[in-house]
Amino acid sequence: xxxxxxxxxxxxxSMADIAFLLLIFFLVTTTIETDAGLDRMLPPIExxxxxxxxxxxxxxxxxxxxxxxxxxxxxxxxxxNLKAKAVAFLDNNGDGTCSYxxxxxxxxxxxxxxxxxxxxxxxRETKYSTYITxxxxxxxxxxxxxxxxxxxxxNRPFVDLEAEYLNPETDxxxxxxxxxxxxxxxxxxxxxxxxxxxxxx
Amino acid sequence: xxxxxxxxxxxLPAVSTASLPDIVFMLLFFFMTVTVMxxxxxxxxxxxxxxxxxxxLEKKDRVITIYVGKPxxxxxxxxxxxxxxxxxxxxxDPSDVGDFILMERAKKSQELQNVLTTSLKVDKNANMGIISxxxxxxxxxxxLKVNYTTVTGDAFTNLQ
Numbered sequence: 001x002x003x004x005x006x007x008x009x010x011x012x013x014s015m016a017d018i019a020f021l022l023l024i025f026f027l028v029t030t031t032i033e034t035d036a037g038l039d040r041m042l043p044p045i046e047x048x049x050x051x052x053x054x055x056x057x058x059x060x061x062x063x064x065x066x067x068x069x070x071x072x073x074x075x076x077x078x079x080x081n082l083k084a085k086a087v088a089f090l091d092n093n094g095d096g097t098c099s100y101x102x103x104x105x106x107x108x109x110x111x112x113x114x115x116x117x118x119x120x121x122x123x124r125e126t127k128y129s130t131y132i133t134x135x136x137x138x139x140x141x142x143x144x145x146x147x148x149x150x151x152x153x154x155n156r157p158f159v160d161l162e163a164e165y166l167n168p169e170t171d172x173x174x175x176x177x178x179x180x181x182x183x184x185x186x187x188x189x190x191x192x193x194x195x196x197x198x199x200x201x
Numbered sequence: 202x203x204x205x206x207x208x209x210x211x212x213l214p215a216v217s218t219a220s221l222p223d224i225v226f227m228l229l230f231f232f233m234t235v236t237v238m239x240x241x242x243x244x245x246x247x248x249x250x251x252x253x254x255x256x257x258l259e260k261k262d263r264v265i266t267i268y269v270g271k272p273x274x275x276x277x278x279x280x281x282x283x284x285x286x287x288x289x290x291x292x293x294d295p296s297d298v299g300d301f302i303l304m305e306r307a308k309k310s311q312e313l314q315n316v317l318t319t320s321l322k323v324d325k326n327a328n329m330g331i332i333s334x335x336x337x338x339x340x341x342x343x344x345l346k347v348n349y350t351t352v353t354g355d356a357f358t359n360l361q
Contacts (some may be wrong), residue, residue: 012222015222016218016221016222016225019225019226019229020225022229022230023225023228023232026229026232026233027232027234029236030232030236030237032236034347035257035258035260035320035348035350036256036257036350036351036352036353037255037256037258037320037349037350037351038252038254038255038256038348038349038351039256039273039318039346039347039348040347040348040349041345041346041347042336042339042344042345042346042347043338043340043345044343044345045340045341045343046339048304068360079357079360080357122329122333123329124328124329124330124333125328125329125330126328126329127325127326127327127328127329128250128323128324128325128326128327128328128329128332129250129325129326129359129360130359130360131329131332132245132250132252132349132351132356132359133250133252133356133357133359133360135252135349135353136206136252136254136356137356138254139254140253140254141315143254152245159254162256163257166257166259168259168260168261184283195336
């Protein structure tokens with residue numbers, strides 16, 4: 001007579017327990033990570049066809065020795081002061097052609113931001129963490145100047161603009177618009193950061 | 202009048218837990234979809250340095266990762282305590298980096314092959330020598346876009 005009642009209902013009361021078990025498993029194993037870091041372009045291996053002569057005053061030489069000490073333009077410098085020095089160098093505007101620069105117009109320093117080059121040299125024994133800090137400060141110097149111009153022109157920091165431009169969720173129309181802005185600021189202060197070959201002594 | 206009196210006599214009704222599985226399943230699906238399973242286990246110490254001027258690495262399929270650091274204690278007996286390179290699951294020499302990049306590049310689809318980024322996950326305490334060797338190898342195979350992967354934070358904490 002029990003048969004006539006049809007198939008017995010399956011007890012679903014423990015479903016929650018099973019689901020919880022799975023949930024806890026995934027909770028524990030999940031690492032939601034988006035990696036972030038400093039983007040750099042390495043120089044191509046073939047040397048450029050024509051050797052360009054660069055004036056000494058347009059190069060800001062930064063060297064790190066094996067004791068993690070920093071030499072910026074032949075002066076022993078604390079890393080904390082590096083950013084300010086780099087900004088002063090990039091923004092110097094020695095030949096007066098840069099209308100938006102606010103630098104000191106020192107004749108001994110860089111001509112204008114498009115010619116200014118920062119050269120970073122390190123020793124084989126230099127610690128990676130020091131190297132990253134120095135890179136961070138130099139990128140920071142560029143970002144500071146770019147942010148300043150971006151705030152003046154578009155009333156928005158450059159890093160903000162760029163982040164939105166690079167974000168894959170931004171839609172295409174906005175991207176086109178942002179691309180122009182980003183390009184304009186980048187051309188004002190092009191990032192010319194050369195990484196010379198490492199010295200071994 | 203009896204209408205109102207009746208309710209008072211009863212105790213608090215039990216909260217229905219019938220929808221609990223649904224809620225839990227919802228959470229479960231969320232975590233299932235966002236989970237990224239690790240594809241290689243780390244054999245080197247990997248305390249990344251911190252930096253503040255960083256850019257996000259979007260799109261995992263365009264990234265090739267190279268780990269550098271001291272071998273972890275269990276491997277230190279065999280491989281020593283000097284910084285080593287880890288490619289996928291094994292230790293490698295700087296001279297293997299080029300081949301590794303070419304191999305990984307070949308695995309990607311055609312349109313991605315030109316936009317690949319090499320993410321360098323290097324331990325804080327590594328020396329620049331090994332990094333320079335890697336950079337040299339990367340230049341040889343024309344993998345010029347690199348990302349020094351760091352954690353977000355004040356860069357000066359690296360110096361301590």
